[in-house]
Amino acid sequence: MKLFSCGVCGSTVHFDSIRCEACGTGLGLAPDICDIAMLRDACGMAEDRHGGRWRLCAHNTPDAGCNWLVAEADDDPWCLSCRLNRVIPNLANPDHRRLWKRLEAEKRRFVYSALRFNLPITPQSRDLRGLAFDFLADGPGFSERVLTGHAGGVITINIAEADPVERERMRQEMDEPYRTILGHFRHESGHYYWDRLVRDTDLLEPYRVLFGDERVGYGAALQAHYENGPPVDWGERFISTYATCHPWEDWAESWSHYFHMVDTLETAFAYGMRLTPRTGLTGALSVDAGLDPYETRNFDALMAQWMPLTLALNSLSRSMGHAHAYPFALASPVIDKLRFVHHVIHGGVFADGRSRPSPEIASSF
Ligand SMILES: [Zn+2]
Ligand SMILES: [Zn+2]
Ligand SMILES: [Zn+2]
Structure with missing residues (x-):
């Protein structure tokens, strides 16, 4: 992951930063250019260091916590990461809100890498070959258990993976040395990109x-x-x-x-x-x-x-x-x-x- 710098005072800021600790400027990440942009006013517009104009993602809310930006000329309300979502959990449930927010933070790290590699990452809603995410919670019955996996461009993640206690329990049950949310995104995306980049080539x-x-x-x-x-x-x-x-x-x-x-x-x-x-x-x-x-x-x-x-x-x-x-x-x-x-x-x-x-x-x- 890159380090970034505040465009106002030059201090080092990070991928997840929403504010410069040194000068207090509000920040967001402009994913199209993989750089930080500075919030210029209270109405949620931001400007990057080259004068490009951005607005906050529609998921820049306490529940979702997205710090990514959307180019001013882009008419999609969601950023390049959030627009990949097809299903999100029921946010009336506070546990779902907490878990989903963690998942989205890790998903942005995966999307960042895909953008840096210049991999195709179009939402399936726009392109049938594109990618979509379903974030689902287990239902009460055994048959309603959600399996994390990939099928036909849709990556399904069981939101329980964002609960550290549950993830550690599963890690031990599966006898794995390593189990992280980011690892899930990277692994499941591998199945998607195998279909796109290997299968028919x-x-x-x-x-x-x-x-x-x-x-x-x-x-x-x-x-x-x-x-x-x-x-x-x-x-x-x-x-x-x-x-x-x-x-x-x-x-x-x-x-x-x-x-x-x-x-x-x-x-x-x-x-x-x-x-x-x-x-x-x-x-x-x-x-x-x-x-x-x-x-x-x-x-x-x-x-x-x-x-x-x-x-x-x-x-x-x-x-x-x-x-x-x-x-x-x-x-x-x-x-x-x-x-x-x-x-x-x-x-x-x-x-x-x-x-x-x-x-x-x-x-x-
Ligand atoms: Zn600053
Ligand atoms: Zn977003
Ligand atoms: Zn797999």
């Missing part, structure tokens, strides 16, 4: 070579996974145990992981992080985050920064008494899968919504 065969044949029955594969568990050597080929259950899930887990990696590297880049461990042989542990990871086409350069950065990140977490912030190990086949995700994302043809990656990318796998 030259990348399908190279995908199958790396991840396996997705035509094997999904339901039976999932059932076998829950009955038998992962293969004992899963860590030599997969990023997570869940990735072992089907090639679609392996892809979505790898896609999600690539987002974790790039967004965390961008934070390191924004802070100008340089790490030079004070031990003997330090070359492999050094970091000089000098590349904007959303822009760079050099996957190996990203990976060279990532491994030592995660070692330092985990050491810092342990010093604070927390578990490892990054509870993963990347075997060589997993790195190849991440490299493939990198190439799919940087096919360079997505700005206009086309989904066919460039031929040289397809032939390099």
Whole structure:
């Protein structure tokens, strides 16, 4: 994630900032330009540092808490993130309001990454190939349980995932080392973008070579996974145990992981992080985050920064008494899968919504 600066006093402000702590100026994020804009008056208009005019998203309310802005010329009342919603929970219920607000805050982080990668992110209400979100709560009966997942461009999230107690309970039940709201958005978006960017393209065969044949029955594969568990050597080929259950899930887990990696590297880049461990042989542990990871086409350069950065990140977490912030190990086949995700994302043809990656990318796998 980038760091931002207040356009009035120059102080550092953040992605979620609604006010500059130094000079008191009201702020919003203009997602179309991935920059902060300054609120100029009480009627909710904002101006970016280049003179562009913006207004508050219609979800800039206490219930929704959206700090994103809509371009003045855009007639949609909602920002680029909120307009993706198809169903939101019943806000008459205070628990729903609290949980939904948390989900939206994390969703904006996912949408930010999609915008930085120049991925197509059109609402399904405008384009049948587009994306939509349903945020749903469990009903009283077992049959009314909401399953988080993706189908046909609609990502469904059970709002209970925003409750930290419930999420931790599910994490332990599933025996997962890592479970976050943002991770859900990234994972489910992987299924959507597989349909858009891989399924009907030259990348399908190279995908199958790396991840396996997705035509094997999904339901039976999932059932076998829950009955038998992962293969004992899963860590030599997969990023997570869940990735072992089907090639679609392996892809979505790898896609999600690539987002974790790039967004965390961008934070390191924004802070100008340089790490030079004070031990003997330090070359492999050094970091000089000098590349904007959303822009760079050099996957190996990203990976060279990532491994030592995660070692330092985990050491810092342990010093604070927390578990490892990054509870993963990347075997060589997993790195190849991440490299493939990198190439799919940087096919360079997505700005206009086309989904066919460039031929040289397809032939390099
Ligand atoms: Zn300021
Ligand atoms: Zn919004
Ligand atoms: Zn999945």
